[in-house]
Amino acid sequence: MITVVIASRLREDRLDYLTAMHASLTRQSVPWEAVIALDGASPDRLPDPLAQDSRVRTLALPRPVGAACARNLALAHVRTRYTNWADDDDEFTDDAMSVRxxxxxxxxxxxxxxWSEDRHPDGSTTLWRCPAPPGRHEAGDVWTYWKSPADTIPIGPTTILAHTDLVRAAPMGGLVQGEDYCAALGVTSLAPGILLPQPVYRYRKHPGQMTRQDAYDVLEPEARRHAWNYGRSLRAALRARDTSAAAGVV
Incomplete structure (x- = not known):
């Protein structure tokens, strides 16, 4: 029913995290698969629990291409009705798949x-309630809760389970960071959806995560501005199309 798409370079400091992500998938009560895009990494480095699980498939890319490209290339190998993005150092709550x-x-x-939770090194968690409120949202409405590019994004990209055709129509943006902002805004702009008031994903906090790197803040403002403008423009274009259709304009 569901495919989880993950990009990974199988770095030594993240292998245990990837194994924990896989373990969180094994606790799900609904059928799932995982496609792992190996971003320039050798399949031989895949942890044994994943290598021995027939539900896990890999796409070995011959050289590093970056997370956005790796994830999008893996998307072509999804064969289920629904898709969920994930990072190799995070995990899902036990009922994440079934409730959505x-x-x-x-x-x-x-x-x-x-919603999502930050998972701290000591195992404790802190709940993050995204700016978009729980409930049903019509196509394009999620963006309206992102008041400014400098503000927190309106919804957690990896908390979204969506129809695969919809994800393919709004894949990762072509950025070196913030590409998932574009994916979230694309999916929520093209179709209505529902936000549940419960955590379905855990973001692991650790020194090696991307947001803790020195270079992260250099491009983050521009990545947010690009994604914010993308969401605004996509929403405007779709609303203009709907207005023209209602007026009978071809």
């Missing part, structure tokens, strides 16, 4: 998301 899948199957919306 139930919403998708029972309501017919294009996507379903939830």
């Amino acid at each position: 899948l139930n919403i998708l199957e029972s309501t017919g919306v294009g996507w379903c998301a939830g």
